[in-house]
Amino acid sequence: MALTIDPSGSVTSPQGFVAGATYAGMKTSGEGKLDVALLASQLPCSVAATFTKNLLHSASVDINRARLAGGPARAVVVNAGIANSSTGTRGLADGERATELAGERLGIDPREVLICSTGVIGHFLPMEKIESGISAITVTSAGGHDFARAIMTTDTRPKHASVRFGPYTLGGCTKGSGMIHPNMATMLAFLTTDASVAAGYLQRTLSGVVERSFNLLSIDGDTSPSDTALLFANGGAGGTVIDTGAPLAGEFEEALEMLCTYLAKEMARDGEGATKLIEFRVSGAASVGEARSVVRALSTSYLLKSAVHGADPNWGRIVAVVGRSGVAVSEPAVTVSICGVCVFEGEQPTSFDAERVSEAMRSDTVVIEVELGAGDGSATGWGCDLSAEYVSINADYHT
Amino acid sequence: MALTIDPSGSVTSPQGFVAGATYAGMKTSGEGKLDVALLASQLPCSVAATFTKNLLHSASVDINRARLAGGPARAVVVNAGIANSSTGTRGLADGERATELAGERLGIDPREVLICSTGVIGHFLPMEKIESGISAITVTSAGGHDFARAIMTTDTRPKHASVRFGPYTLGGCTKGSGMIHPNMATMLAFLTTDASVAAGYLQRTLSGVVERSFNLLSIDGDTSPSDTALLFANGGAGGTVIDTGAPLAGEFEEALEMLCTYLAKEMARDGEGATKLIEFRVSGAASVGEARSVVRALSTSYLLKSAVHGADPNWGRIVAVVGRSGVAVSEPAVTVSICGVCVFEGEQPTSFDAERVSEAMRSDTVVIEVELGAGDGSATGWGCDLSAEYVSINADYHT
Numbered sequence: 001m002a003l004t005i006d007p008s009g010s011v012t013s014p015q016g017f018v019a020g021a022t023y024a025g026m027k028t029s030g031e032g033k034l035d036v037a038l039l040a041s042q043l044p045c046s047v048a049a050t051f052t053k054n055l056l057h058s059a060s061v062d063i064n065r066a067r068l069a070g071g072p073a074r075a076v077v078v079n080a081g082i083a084n085s086s087t088g089t090r091g092l093a094d095g096e097r098a099t100e101l102a103g104e105r106l107g108i109d110p111r112e113v114l115i116c117s118t119g120v121i122g123h124f125l126p127m128e129k130i131e132s133g134i135s136a137i138t139v140t141s142a143g144g145h146d147f148a149r150a151i152m153t154t155d156t157r158p159k160h161a162s163v164r165f166g167p168y169t170l171g172g173c174t175k176g177s178g179m180i181h182p183n184m185a186t187m188l189a190f191l192t193t194d195a196s197v198a199a200g201y202l203q204r205t206l207s208g209v210v211e212r213s214f215n216l217l218s219i220d221g222d223t224s225p226s227d228t229a230l231l232f233a234n235g236g237a238g239g240t241v242i243d244t245g246a247p248l249a250g251e252f253e254e255a256l257e258m259l260c261t262y263l264a265k266e267m268a269r270d271g272e273g274a275t276k277l278i279e280f281r282v283s284g285a286a287s288v289g290e291a292r293s294v295v296r297a298l299s300t301s302y303l304l305k306s307a308v309h310g311a312d313p314n315w316g317r318i319v320a321v322v323g324r325s326g327v328a329v330s331e332p333a334v335t336v337s338i339c340g341v342c343v344f345e346g347e348q349p350t351s352f353d354a355e356r357v358s359e360a361m362r363s364d365t366v367v368i369e370v371e372l373g374a375g376d377g378s379a380t381g382w383g384c385d386l387s388a389e390y391v392s393i394n395a396d397y398h399t
Numbered sequence: 400m401a402l403t404i405d406p407s408g409s410v411t412s413p414q415g416f417v418a419g420a421t422y423a424g425m426k427t428s429g430e431g432k433l434d435v436a437l438l439a440s441q442l443p444c445s446v447a448a449t450f451t452k453n454l455l456h457s458a459s460v461d462i463n464r465a466r467l468a469g470g471p472a473r474a475v476v477v478n479a480g481i482a483n484s485s486t487g488t489r490g491l492a493d494g495e496r497a498t499e500l501a502g503e504r505l506g507i508d509p510r511e512v513l514i515c516s517t518g519v520i521g522h523f524l525p526m527e528k529i530e531s532g533i534s535a536i537t538v539t540s541a542g543g544h545d546f547a548r549a550i551m552t553t554d555t556r557p558k559h560a561s562v563r564f565g566p567y568t569l570g571g572c573t574k575g576s577g578m579i580h581p582n583m584a585t586m587l588a589f590l591t592t593d594a595s596v597a598a599g600y601l602q603r604t605l606s607g608v609v610e611r612s613f614n615l616l617s618i619d620g621d622t623s624p625s626d627t628a629l630l631f632a633n634g635g636a637g638g639t640v641i642d643t644g645a646p647l648a649g650e651f652e653e654a655l656e657m658l659c660t661y662l663a664k665e666m667a668r669d670g671e672g673a674t675k676l677i678e679f680r681v682s683g684a685a686s687v688g689e690a691r692s693v694v695r696a697l698s699t700s701y702l703l704k705s706a707v708h709g710a711d712p713n714w715g716r717i718v719a720v721v722g723r724s725g726v727a728v729s730e731p732a733v734t735v736s737i738c739g740v741c742v743f744e745g746e747q748p749t750s751f752d753a754e755r756v757s758e759a760m761r762s763d764t765v766v767i768e769v770e771l772g773a774g775d776g777s778a779t780g781w782g783c784d785l786s787a788e789y790v791s792i793n794a795d796y797h798t
Contacts, residue, residue: 053723054719056722088745121716222723306792307794320453322455324453329454347486348486390701391705
């Protein structure tokens with residue numbers, strides 16, 4: 001049976017997961033604002049995680065790495081508004097204290113609690129607000145939507161979904177709108193499943209899927225020090241353990257990739273100042289790695305992002321990016337399509353109807369396809385257009 | 400004697416160089432617009448050149464590489480408005496024909512004529528306009544300023560200067576305002592000297608200086624397929640040949656670096672939509688190469704460029720870029736200064752006066768210094784802020 005995304009799903013769609021959130025006063029206030037959240041499994045879990053490759057990462061990332069080296073976790077506390085990054089040893093102590101408070105509230109061992117923090121770099125966590133916030137949270141099996149809203153910063157809308165595979169459900173949510181060029185994970189992604197999944201297989205599968213989904217997303221080329229993806233599998237729906245070669249392993253991986261890809265595209269679409277999603281499909285590369293390099297060069301080009309904003313079928317900028325992307329390429333073999341129309345082949349522009357392509361580019365999704373004619377490697381990635389609004393958001397988002 | 404830049408100098412300041420320009424109708428018309436230009440030495444020359452590393456480069460770059468492999472050149476014809484890039488074999492034939500026309504007009508062997516083209520990618524040269532344009536140009540020793548104006552595209556002002564060293568003069572001009580992230584040369588740079596310089600030494604010196612000047616400039620991270628720097632040395636001022644170890648070799652190199660650095664900064668200041676120059680000074684890197692990597696990561700960050708536009712002393716974004724720049728770095732060793740004020744050290748922000756630093760960032764030059772504490776490698780590079788105007792220029796600059 002073909003898998004399908006349920007956009008109304010969330011991290012509490014799988015059985016045995018509960019979540020909740022409250023407003024503790026870290027974000028500027030506003031109707032319905034939430035900024036501290038808890039997610040927990042009512043059952044023991046296997047956990048997989050990927051973290052930022054930014055060498056100057058947040059205290060939360062350090063804490064999570066240490067916790068997961070010691071054993072599995074089953075809960076996470078998240079705060080939005082303050083990243084707790086570049087905060088030294090005090091940042092580590094504050095983050096650990098927050099996990100203790102969360103463990104107390106949830107009635108579980110604090111060593112089973114992870115922490116994610118997102119927001120301004122270099123500010124200390126306001127521990128009184130964190131403490132009163134955590135004590136005010138009630139977690140329920142309907143709390144997934146509040147959780148998805150609480151983790152937002154410059155996001156304009158929450159991103160959450162679920163996928164059913166076999167008798168199981170996989171749920172997830174992400175946040176991220178700026179400083180998005182994930183390298184190993186994306187800003188923050190929380191994924192849950194009520195299947196029982198072997199830990200090693202869970203981690204390998206998550207790592208592979210992240211490479212093909214979140215890591216091929218770029219909003220502005222900047223990699224955050226807080227990037228984290230967490231996947232909890234609690235077996236709440238019963239059944240046998242999914243491991244390499246198990247009957248449902250293929251379907252599990254497919255469901256995970258579908259969910260992560262959906263969430264990556266939702267993030268691109270909600271990129272800071274973005275008015276549309278751009279999907280980059282690169283084929284004919286000498287390797288998958290080279291195809292990914294071209295995707296990332298395209299998705300980070302100021303010129304191309306600006307051209308898409310202006311609905312300009314500027315294939316010249318696409319060719320120029322391909323040429324500087326660092327992969328071996330020969331111009332006669334390159335073809336470029338925009339919104340399904342071939343605009344460049346045989347070293348020359350085709351006689352395409354520029355008005356018609358420009359009109360197609362005014363929709364909310366623009367697909368750019370590049371065929372390199374050098375091999376079988378392909379990759380698809382996502383980005384967004386560059387608008388004046390992006391500059392306003394980031395010129396005014398003061399430290 | 401300390402060398403000094405003369406901002407009124409040009410490519411015809413050195414003896415024995417003539418230039419001229421006309422309007423042939425490739426740019427949109429306007430008062431005083433020029434779009435075809437000639438520069439020639441009245442004497443045989445040695446020539447050094449660096450070209451784009453973009454693999455999909457323009458026909459002009461191909462022609463120049465072939466010409467220079469065959470022997471020295473002494474003239475160049477330049478057209479602005481059309482890049483003659485991604486134009487296949489017809490583009491090559493058109494470019495070669497333009498050099499023939501220029502050779503006829505100048506009364507020299509066409510094989511001694513180079514060609515540079517800048518503007519929109521993928522359009523063919525309008526050969527009738529090129530032919531009538533070239534035939535209308537009169538070259539004189541006062542033509543350097545017209546030459547500098549004729550090569551402009553989205554530039555808002557010409558960039559030219561000269562430096563005296565010993566009994567000699569070194570002159571130059573550049574163009575470039577968008578698609579600027581040179582890799583081996585910059586958009587277009589023309590440099591002349593009336594010293595006699597040995598060819599091999601000339602090339603080595605140019606290559607080294609370009610690495611430290613144009614190649615550390617970034618306006619938008621995109622490398623043009625037309626990037627070219629040409630340096631002509633004609634011995635018009637007499638004297639002995641400058642070669643490795645010659646008495647004036649040090650001063651020549653110093654003059655060339657001073658001129659190229661001045662022109663690189665002028666380009667950054669005139670970057671598309673830019674309101675200010677940003678100078679990035681990275682020190683304490685494990686190597687010069689690592690310092691340059693950090694400079695380039697900083698100068699291409701959308702977030703940092705937006706923050707500088709908003710006069711926001713957002714050191715957190717600087718630290719985040721350093722952490723993802725690919726070089727080994729340890730947070731406790733990193734210090735960051737903005738406009739001379741230390742804002743981050745010992746893993747924490749200092750208690751700096753944000754209002755005062757923000758006020759300093761409102762000037763037309765912002766200096767960002769990063770000390771990595773890992774070694775002796777250092778590098779300085781240049782970029783500009785990101786404004787809403789950049790997006791407008793590039794969303795509306797249609798193919």
